[in-house]
Amino acid sequence: MEEQQQGCSPSDCAGCAHADSCGSKPEDMKEPANPFSHINKVIAVVSGKGGVGKSMVTASFARMMREQGLAVGILDADITGPSIPKMYGLHESAKGSEGGIFPCEAKDGTRIMSVNLLLEHESDPVIWRGPVIAGVVKQFWTDVMWGELDYLFVDMPPGTGDVPLTVFQSLPVDGVVIVTSPQDLVQMIVEKAYNMAEKMNIPVLGIVENYSYLECPDCGKKISVFGESHIDEIAARLNIPVLGKMPIDPKLAGVVEEEKAYELDNPYLRDAVNKL
Numbered sequence: 001m002e003e004q005q006q007g008c009s010p011s012d013c014a015g016c017a018h019a020d021s022c023g024s025k026p027e028d029m030k031e032p033a034n035p036f037s038h039i040n041k042v043i044a045v046v047s048g049k050g051g052v053g054k055s056m057v058t059a060s061f062a063r064m065m066r067e068q069g070l071a072v073g074i075l076d077a078d079i080t081g082p083s084i085p086k087m088y089g090l091h092e093s094a095k096g097s098e099g100g101i102f103p104c105e106a107k108d109g110t111r112i113m114s115v116n117l118l119l120e121h122e123s124d125p126v127i128w129r130g131p132v133i134a135g136v137v138k139q140f141w142t143d144v145m146w147g148e149l150d151y152l153f154v155d156m157p158p159g160t161g162d163v164p165l166t167v168f169q170s171l172p173v174d175g176v177v178i179v180t181s182p183q184d185l186v187q188m189i190v191e192k193a194y195n196m197a198e199k200m201n202i203p204v205l206g207i208v209e210n211y212s213y214l215e216c217p218d219c220g221k222k223i224s225v226f227g228e229s230h231i232d233e234i235a236a237r238l239n240i241p242v243l244g245k246m247p248i249d250p251k252l253a254g255v256v257e258e259e260k261a262y263e264l265d266n267p268y269l270r271d272a273v274n275k276l
């Protein structure tokens with residue numbers, strides 16, 4: 001209460017020593033979903049830094065769930081670097097009605113919302129300040145008519161900035177998947193993502209290591225391109241499971257390059273999908 005009387009804003013909660021006892025604590029700040037959304041589970045896919053394969057992991061999970069007949073959506077919370085629509089070959093504009101905005105549907109039925117589906121030209125840059133960007137992400141929850149979904153994945157921008165904070169505070173996130181790579185596994189970076197989820201009282205479901213190795217197509221030897229992995233020790237120390245280790249696989253890159261993420265066949269995460 002003390003902080004609120006002094007005029008602190010809700011976004012100051014993360015890292016505040018009084019967050020637990022203060023009326024503005026994150027649990028009180030959840031936004032209502034659109035009335036046309038009925039979502040069973042929300043999973044945020046996060047990383048300490050960019051380019052480690054968050055979108056690849058998100059799309060792989062979504063594809064496997066679609067194969068199991070589950071209804072799945074992807075909320076692309078990466079407002080300044082949205083990659084999800086292109087991966088799925090979606091270049092259209094989302095449509096709206098009085099009730100809100102309809103997500104676009106990929107060929108396999110995955111429902112997608114991204115800022116790129118709302119811009120006049122998909123190459124238009126988004127040059128907005130942090131609070132505006134955070135507001136758009138919130139609207140993807142409050143104004144998008146997701147319908148009935150078993151799982152909604154939130155593909156986060158890298159790091160622990162404004163948008164992850166907004167998502168954790170405003171959406172009822174059930175769990176977090178951390179994506180990392182061997183060189184990213186400077187344990188500090190993974191720990192930052194882990195500690196943020198902990199602070200926000202959101203369970204960490206596990207870590208996926210990407211770019212773990214490259215398999216020589218001739219002799220089958222596994223080459224540790226980005227150095228030796230330490231993921232097992234770090235996961236053990238943080239007491240979270242390793243959900244999977246993905247090699248650099250040109251087949252996966254090719255499917256995405258062809259904008260056919262709805263055909264992704266990612267064997268490295270097959271066991272992981274049932275742990276979400």
Ligand SMILES: Nc1ncnc2c1ncn2[C@@H]1O[C@H](COP(=O)(O)OP(=O)(O)OP(=O)(O)O)[C@@H](O)[C@H]1O
Pocket residue numbers: 047049050051052053054055056057078081083157158210211246247248249250252253256257
């Ligand atoms: N295991 C892999 N094998 C081959 N290519 C991969 C693999 N994982 C990701 N890629 C490719 O690497 C590029 C970056 O991946 P992706 O867009 O998923 O990363 P990201 O973490 O979401 O990036 P950003 O931080 O920009 O959001 C993409 O072109 C993707 O197809």
